[in-house]
Amino acid sequence: MGNSDSSASHSSAPLATNPQPNFRPNVSNAQPSAQPNQTNNNVPANPGAYRMPGRPSNQRFYVTIPRGVRPGQHFAVLVNGQQMMVRCPEDNRPGDRLIVTAPRQQAQQYVVTVPTNVRPGQQFRVMINNQEVMVTCPRGVRPGQRVTFQLPQQDRAPATSPNHQMFEVIVPEGVKPGQPFALIANNQRVMVTCPPNVKSGQKIRFQLPIQLSQQQLEAIRVNYDKDGWMRCLGQDLKFHWVYNKSDLTKKEENIRIENSRLSNKSYIDFDVDSVAYVRELLPKNNTALDIKFIPATEYSLETSVKGTSVSYQEINSVATLPFQQKVDWLKNQFSALRVPWEEGHIKIRVRREALLHDAMDAIESIEVQDIKKVFRYEFIGEPALDAGGVTREFYQLICQQLCNPDIGLFQYSSANQMCMQFNPNSGIINEHHLRYFHMFGRILGKALMDNQITPVHFVQPMYKHMMGWPITLRDLEHIDDVLYKNLTNLLTIDDLSMLELDFTTTEDQLGHAVTVPLLPNGANITVTKDNLPLYLESQLKYRLHDRIAQPLSSFLRGLYDVIPEPLVAVFDFQELELLLHGLPNIDMDDWIRNAEYTGEFSNSSNGPIALSAQHKVVQWFWDIVKSMEQEHKAKLLQFVTGTAGVPVQGFGYLQGNDGNIRKFTIHGDKNVKVFPRAHTCFNRIDMPIYKSKAEMQKYLFMAISMESSGFDIE
Secondary structure (H helix, E strand, O other): OOHHHHHHOOOOOOEOEOOOOOOOOOHHHOEEOOOOOOOOOOOOOOOEEEEEOOOOOEEEEEEEOOOOOOOOOEEEEEEOOEEEEEEOOOOOOOOOEEEEEEEOOOEEEEEEEOOOOOOOOOEEEEEEOOEEEEEEOOOOOOOOOEEEEEEEOOOOOOOOOOOEEEEEEEOOOOOOOOOEEEEEEOOEEEEEEOOOOOOOOOEEEEEEEOOOOHHHHHOOEEOOOOOEEEEEEOOOOOEEEEEEOOHHHHHHHHHHHHHHHHOOOOOOOOOOOOOEEEEEEEEEEOOEEEEEEEEHHHOEEOOOOOOOOOOHHHHHHHHOOOHHHHHHHHHHHHHHHOOOHHHOEEEEEEOHHHHHHHHHHHHHHOOHHHOOOOEEEEEOOOOOOOOOHHHHHHHHHHHHHHOOHHHOOEEEOOOOOOEEEEOOOHHHHOOOHHHHHHHHHHHHHHHHHOOOOOOOEEOHHHHHHHHOOOEEHHHHHHOOHHHHHHHHHHHHOOOOHHHOOEOEEEEEEOOEEEEEEOOOOHHHOEOOOOOHHHHHHHHHHHHHOHHHHHHHHHHHHHHHHHOOHHHHHHOOHHHHHHHHHOOOOOOHHHHHHOOEEEEOOOHHHHOOHHHHHHOHHHHHHHHHHHHOOHHHHHHHHHHHHOOOOOOOOOHHHOEOOOOOEOOOEEEEOOOOOOOOEEEOOOOEEEEOOOOOHHHHHHHHHHHHHHHHHOOOOO
């Protein structure tokens, strides 16, 4: 190259300018996803989903040939902040203007919360795709507020393959061969399976592909200080579920066994919390999934997301962050997965009077490869442009119509009239029910990806199914609390023969009583003390899975058409409710005004009713709740009432399991130690008589957190 070429490579390279900054494609190129006929107008006229073309993948720029550049030589220009080489044509000379094309640079948006003590104009560090980036706090923005910024789109390199590390651990007491147990490494739960022929107290060695420093690896220790289901990382780099029993629980269990022996009563080995199942989705074909209900200890979840650098380390790290920071992280992941507007979008056109029919035809016609494109909605015959308001209205209306019990897809929970659950008779009522459930899964997935709030709350087991969390018999209380009490009462009955129970159950199918076997030939198997655990387990599987297996499979397939399952693993099932439906608008004055007090806080203990709220423990409670962030107020509501939703009319209209008004009740109980207890059927919290406000605050926060982690706190 000559002198002119070498000089052009310096930072003084000419800057290319775009000659057509307002270029837009012709909308007549729109193609319907599943609508072969189209009008000649630029805008599609019929209801449906239409592919709208994006801008060309290349951009055109003007550039002036620098001095000293001869025909045939190359010179450097800056395009979108990056240097590219341009060849001077044979018939041009310095000073002439050329039109050059370059690939369109995509901008990826990220959302981040401004940290504490950062002032406008100051920079702060954030982690983007495992890399540190400096962000400047804009003017007028304070700590705690969220800002959006852009970085040039780059190919996200896959996470580096972890190295295998060998280390040694002692098998904990009570662990049997083939049984998994949990290790803790710097807050990273790891699951290891006890090998055959190995007893408690013996040392075992195992390899774990994990990216930790040697110092961190040496910090691994066994932690058995709590009861409950824990999600752990397995040696296959997938998440698994492990149930731990604390030493105290083991001691109490041994005492119950001994008492049963001394009283000549048989001990029934069934724990409503430790017997758990998780739905497993297996590909059947391109349009369906097989679904099974397998023991929670056999379930595994991938910890990577195709096309991203997300790994188990990042998921585990983000899972420990506050709720809003997790939301920001998820938005950034969705931003990376979303197809840029420039590559085309989807226009959904529906008739308001036929919303459900048109929406199903449109949403179901969209190919999976198009589902992550931006959607724009239009009500036919209405002039409104979709700048956000039409989208919000669409999600509100379609969710309300799909969850209308008259449609037959969902029904009110008998335990909580504010929550919806799958209707096991949906296939009898609506022959297209599986298509509607698949569409609804896609709609919730798109709402999640597009940061839209949906108005309908569901029973807790549904959120657990969506996330692959363990389902126990205790979850039946959210579906049918009367049946739950009847089943658990069987554990206290000495002679079951007088009940004449067999391994069948009765299903009400639109007024017709139908007998359903829980096991093959179940009508000829009598329930006894010996097979009672199997009977309870069979009821668990049927009531919470088998009777809704097909709708659940279609719904989850639609949901995961849109969002990768591992991304929502950073949340717990209660946070998923807040993520889908937003934080409730809580009026503290209304909450306090419509609270009731019983037990130690009732008027019989404290004089007139007006003085019930003057008890020091009650005052501490409301002081603590007032100081809570909205997220924790919502979790407290979930803990006590089973949902974060508040009736439109206010707290005075909270309903119980019988459909009657059951106000938020604080019950003082001297027999309750340490942790408060919740009775969601009655919207009641049983509160210990704490000695100090600090003690109450500690255990109240632990209770609402442990509940979402699956820990038993009773």
